[in-house]
Amino acid sequence: MKIRMTVISMMLALAATLSGCATSGDLQKMQAQQKLIDAKADQALQDAQSAKAAADAAKTRADEAEKRATERERIADEKAARADAVFQKSMKK
Amino acid sequence: MSDLSDLQKKIVIHDNTQPSARMGRKAYRVSLRQPGCRNITQIFGPGFFILTFRKVAYLPMLQNVDLTRVSPWLRLMALGVFILALNGCAVTKGAWLSSGPMEKEVARNRFPLEKSDDVIGRLAVIRLEDGDTLPDIARHFGVGINALSAANPGVDVWVPTAGERLTLPLSFILPDAPRKGIVINLATMRLFQFKDDRTSAVVSTYPVGIGTKERPTPTGQMRVTRKAARPTWYVPASIAEDHRRKGDPLPAKIAAGPQNPLGEYALYLSKAGYLIHGTNKPASIGLKASNGCVRLLPENVETLFNETPVNTSVLIVNQPYLIGQRDGVLYMEAHTPLEKPDAGAIELEKVYAHLRSLEKQSGRTLDWKKVKTVQAEARGIPVPILELEKGAGKAAEKIVQVEHPDKLYGKPELPELKLAAWYVLAGDLSDEVEAERLAAIINHQGPPIPARVLSKQDRHRVIAGPFSNASEANDAARRLKIDLEINGVVMGPVSKTESIALNQ
Numbered sequence: 001m002k003i004r005m006t007v008i009s010m011m012l013a014l015a016a017t018l019s020g021c022a023t024s025g026d027l028q029k030m031q032a033q034q035k036l037i038d039a040k041a042d043q044a045l046q047d048a049q050s051a052k053a054a055a056d057a058a059k060t061r062a063d064e065a066e067k068r069a070t071e072r073e074r075i076a077d078e079k080a081a082r083a084d085a086v087f088q089k090s091m092k093k
Numbered sequence: 094m095s096d097l098s099d100l101q102k103k104i105v106i107h108d109n110t111q112p113s114a115r116m117g118r119k120a121y122r123v124s125l126r127q128p129g130c131r132n133i134t135q136i137f138g139p140g141f142f143i144l145t146f147r148k149v150a151y152l153p154m155l156q157n158v159d160l161t162r163v164s165p166w167l168r169l170m171a172l173g174v175f176i177l178a179l180n181g182c183a184v185t186k187g188a189w190l191s192s193g194p195m196e197k198e199v200a201r202n203r204f205p206l207e208k209s210d211d212v213i214g215r216l217a218v219i220r221l222e223d224g225d226t227l228p229d230i231a232r233h234f235g236v237g238i239n240a241l242s243a244a245n246p247g248v249d250v251w252v253p254t255a256g257e258r259l260t261l262p263l264s265f266i267l268p269d270a271p272r273k274g275i276v277i278n279l280a281t282m283r284l285f286q287f288k289d290d291r292t293s294a295v296v297s298t299y300p301v302g303i304g305t306k307e308r309p310t311p312t313g314q315m316r317v318t319r320k321a322a323r324p325t326w327y328v329p330a331s332i333a334e335d336h337r338r339k340g341d342p343l344p345a346k347i348a349a350g351p352q353n354p355l356g357e358y359a360l361y362l363s364k365a366g367y368l369i370h371g372t373n374k375p376a377s378i379g380l381k382a383s384n385g386c387v388r389l390l391p392e393n394v395e396t397l398f399n400e401t402p403v404n405t406s407v408l409i410v411n412q413p414y415l416i417g418q419r420d421g422v423l424y425m426e427a428h429t430p431l432e433k434p435d436a437g438a439i440e441l442e443k444v445y446a447h448l449r450s451l452e453k454q455s456g457r458t459l460d461w462k463k464v465k466t467v468q469a470e471a472r473g474i475p476v477p478i479l480e481l482e483k484g485a486g487k488a489a490e491k492i493v494q495v496e497h498p499d500k501l502y503g504k505p506e507l508p509e510l511k512l513a514a515w516y517v518l519a520g521d522l523s524d525e526v527e528a529e530r531l532a533a534i535i536n537h538q539g540p541p542i543p544a545r546v547l548s549k550q551d552r553h554r555v556i557a558g559p560f561s562n563a564s565e566a567n568d569a570a571r572r573l574k575i576d577l578e579i580n581g582v583v584m585g586p587v588s589k590t591e592s593i594a595l596n597q
Contacts, residue, residue, distance in 0.1 A: 087534045088575035091377035093354045
């Protein structure tokens with residue numbers, strides 16, 4: 001009985017040891033994967049930041065273009081109004 | 094959906110970083126570039142875009158939305174935007190309403206008068222052609238430039254876009270005055286002449302030019318005391334002084350001819366110093382440009398002169414808000430008051446009191462929101478506001494589509510360029526539209542000064558002429574300086590040597 005108990009205990013210890021070895025392998029693999037994902041996340045973040053910067057720049061350019069267009073329209077309207085005013089004055093006797 | 098490719102060129106989405114006053118939160122403007130409307134804009138909240146433009150939400154801002162890349166129901170929604178935007182445009186609205194066939198002519202001056210009706214004439218639309226100006230269209234169709242501009246807000250007076258549809262305000266509510274003799278409404282800048290023969294009553298109506306803010310046309314009851322064809326103009330002291338200060342002294346009197354501002358006919362009124370007369374500046378009809386006299390187009394004053402006996406009653410009123418009925422429909426016509434906007438308040442209150450009384454009499458409810466819109470927009474067009482009898486709304490006028498005439502009556506004609514002639518360089522501009530506008534303004538001076546734009550690469554030169562000699566050219570340059578503040582450069586004829594050198 002004693003011998004049987006000893007054999008079972010040794011088998012359990014062996015199994016536990018083997019099982020411990022498998023866990024550390026997995027851990028290393030997982031750590032490597034994490035590293036890769038981390039690196040990818042860095043890249044994605046950089047990409048997102050540059051995309052945002054590009055979008056912001058594009059938006060600024062668009063805003064400026066719109067501002068310029070509005071300004072041009074305002075100046076054109078002012079010129080047209082001034083021309084009309086001069087014309088109306090010229091219609092007096 | 095065949096129009097979608099056109100639509101995609103016209104619809105522009107702007108990211109509006111300013112919170113919209115209407116919505117109190119971030120909103121988007123959708124602009125539609127559409128002939129006849131300078132800038133149609135509708136404002137939508139972000140929710141609208143989540144629903145409709147979700148698929149194009151990542152497109153950079155301020156770009157055309159490619160409608161061919163969105164699903165059919167999104168296209169349908171985009172078409173909805175288009176229709177909504179069109180709704181804000183009176184010009185296209187008018188065009189859509191007009192379902193009648195194209196007509197060659199439309200009545201413009203003379204209308205039969207029914208005792209029960211206060212509204213005469215019909216609204217019309219015309220498609221503009223290249224080279225048209227609003228003063229030319231106004232003269233051809235017998236409307237004032239004020240009325241044409243008010244009916245078509247946002248349309249460039251001098252350089253409108255070819256293809257634009259223009260509303261011709263040829264429907265009028267008669268002034269609230271006795272229908273006899275001549276009645277002039279200063280606010281609408283229109284003269285009405287009532288005539289009764291044995292069988293029927295007729296009203297003739299013409300656009301007029303009136304006095305300035307400083308020298309306004311007087312209101313009140315007057316009569317025609319005498320008439321004169323080819324009148325001499327005795328220059329009043331006030332005008333002589335104005336001209337002397339401008340460096341353009343006038344003689345004591347000016348005989349009939351192109352320089353005479355009275356034109357070919359004059360009707361002298363019982364109020365001393367005031368006349369109804371023609372003009373040598375037809376483009377001034379519909380403007381406040383006289384010294385208190387009432388000006389008519391040359392072709393209109395001749396008719397009025399021939400049909401008005403001495404002693405005819407002349408009543409001058411100032412009624413910016415008019416109401417009247419035709420065929421059981423009540424119409425309202427609003428004009429911008431001549432004085433400051435609040436000066437029309439008394440007139441408006443009178444009209445509101447009348448409307449309240451009509452509402453009570455008819456037992457129908459008036460759309461007061463519509464009344465206020467008509468008043469605020471002040472388009473000078475009779476707008477149906479109430480059916481006085483059930484079903485009468487169907488009788489409301491359809492808008493007539495008028496063919497563009499081959500030649501507009503009175504449009505200034507440009508003589509051919511000649512190398513041997515004299516010219517005045519009136520402007521050298523980088524903006525073509527500005528150059529076209531300047532040339533059109535010079536063309537519409539009185540007496541006319543021919544002018545055109547000669548474009549070379551990115552420069553656009555406004556050339557006045559041809560003039561047959563140096564004196565004519567110098568005179569034109571002087572008028573350009575005095576009347577339009579233009580420093581023109583007089584150019585002599587191109588000599589043979591110059592011609593050879595320039596051709597090499």
